[in-house]
Amino acid sequence: MTDMLVIAGEELGSRLIMGTGGAPSMHVLREALTASGTELTTVAMRRVDPSARGSVLDVLGDCGIRVLPNTAGCFTAGEAVLTAKLAREALGTTWVKLEVIADEHTLLPDPIELVDAAEQLVDDGFVVLPYTNDDPVLARRLEQIGCAAVMPLGSPIGSGLGIRNPHNIELIVERASVPVILDAGLGTASDAALAMELGCDAVLLATAVTRAQHPARMAAAMRHAVEAGRLARLAGRIPKRRYAQASSPFEGLATS
Amino acid sequence: MKVIVNGEPRELPDGASVAEAVASVTEAASGVAAAVNDEVVRRSAWAATTLRDADRLEVLTAVQGG
Numbered sequence: 001m002t003d004m005l006v007i008a009g010e011e012l013g014s015r016l017i018m019g020t021g022g023a024p025s026m027h028v029l030r031e032a033l034t035a036s037g038t039e040l041t042t043v044a045m046r047r048v049d050p051s052a053r054g055s056v057l058d059v060l061g062d063c064g065i066r067v068l069p070n071t072a073g074c075f076t077a078g079e080a081v082l083t084a085k086l087a088r089e090a091l092g093t094t095w096v097k098l099e100v101i102a103d104e105h106t107l108l109p110d111p112i113e114l115v116d117a118a119e120q121l122v123d124d125g126f127v128v129l130p131y132t133n134d135d136p137v138l139a140r141r142l143e144q145i146g147c148a149a150v151m152p153l154g155s156p157i158g159s160g161l162g163i164r165n166p167h168n169i170e171l172i173v174e175r176a177s178v179p180v181i182l183d184a185g186l187g188t189a190s191d192a193a194l195a196m197e198l199g200c201d202a203v204l205l206a207t208a209v210t211r212a213q214h215p216a217r218m219a220a221a222m223r224h225a226v227e228a229g230r231l232a233r234l235a236g237r238i239p240k241r242r243y244a245q246a247s248s249p250f251e252g253l254a255t256s
Numbered sequence: 257m258k259v260i261v262n263g264e265p266r267e268l269p270d271g272a273s274v275a276e277a278v279a280s281v282t283e284a285a286s287g288v289a290a291a292v293n294d295e296v297v298r299r300s301a302w303a304a305t306t307l308r309d310a311d312r313l314e315v316l317t318a319v320q321g322g
Contacts, residue, residue: 019322044321047262048282057287070322085296086316090289
């Protein structure tokens with residue numbers, strides 16, 4: 001069965017997009033990425049550190065995983081646009097996970113700056129994947145601008161609180177004609193399965209895996225959860241009922 | 257002349273190029289990008305782009321994140 005994730009015309013075999021932040025070592029990161037089965041993984045752009053040893057790019061290259069630069073840490077559209085352009089130059093990709101945050105405390109997206117940056121980057125030919133609030137109206141605006149996907153948060157970055165507003169995620173899914181990728185806040189496998197059951201096309205997560213006690217094991221759990229949730233969505237769940245419905249027939253019982 | 261390289265003032269010979277300034281902070285042959293005063297300078301133009309006193313040069317690469 002082929003059930004590819006398609007973003008901007010490009011096919012991906014895994015619906016689990018990973019981040020690389022938070023891993024205690026390159027070795028642990030490599031094991032986790034391999035166990036996750038991911039084909040697309042985010043990196044951040046930072047000033048070169050002459051003392052840094054080993055590059056995350058080497059790990060991704062060795063594993064054959066496509067790189068998705070992000071604009072994490074940017075507070076304004078101007079910062080995000082410059083970071084995206086530097087990433088395009090450094091990594092040779094027009095894809096960008098657009099992240100414009102409002103403050104360090106919540107790390108919630110600043111919708112005004114986000115829309116501004118998204119417009120500029122789409123106009124410049126980028127494939128823009130915006131990290132956004134779980135706001136159906138904002139998601140629609142981002143799609144109308146020309147973003148290749150929308151990536152609503154489940155809950156604040158790194159919080160592990162799961163999906164706080166499943167109803168809004170469903171509303172976003174219902175109206176979107178680009179892929180919806182649940183990004184941020186997932187804590188464990190059932191969160192990832194729920195995202196897919198709600199109809200998301202993929203999930204993006206980092207902390208839940210990289211800061212788990214056993215990252216590679218959690219990565220494998222997430223891989224299976226995403227697949228299970230996707231299958232459940234496609235299978236069509238039974239309606240919820242108020243009362244029991246027997247699955248064994250009542251006819252033919254031995255009792256009179 | 258003094259150029260701000262990744263936020264740190266650095267003494268460089270007059271007429272130094274972006275290529276020379278980048279080489280002072282990294283030997284990486286790929287995966288690196290540079291911007292002068294918030295404008296990206298393509299790698300192919302590093303050697304031919306000269307810096308001026310007080311220019312701000314940013315040299316970035318990919319790190320773990322997101």
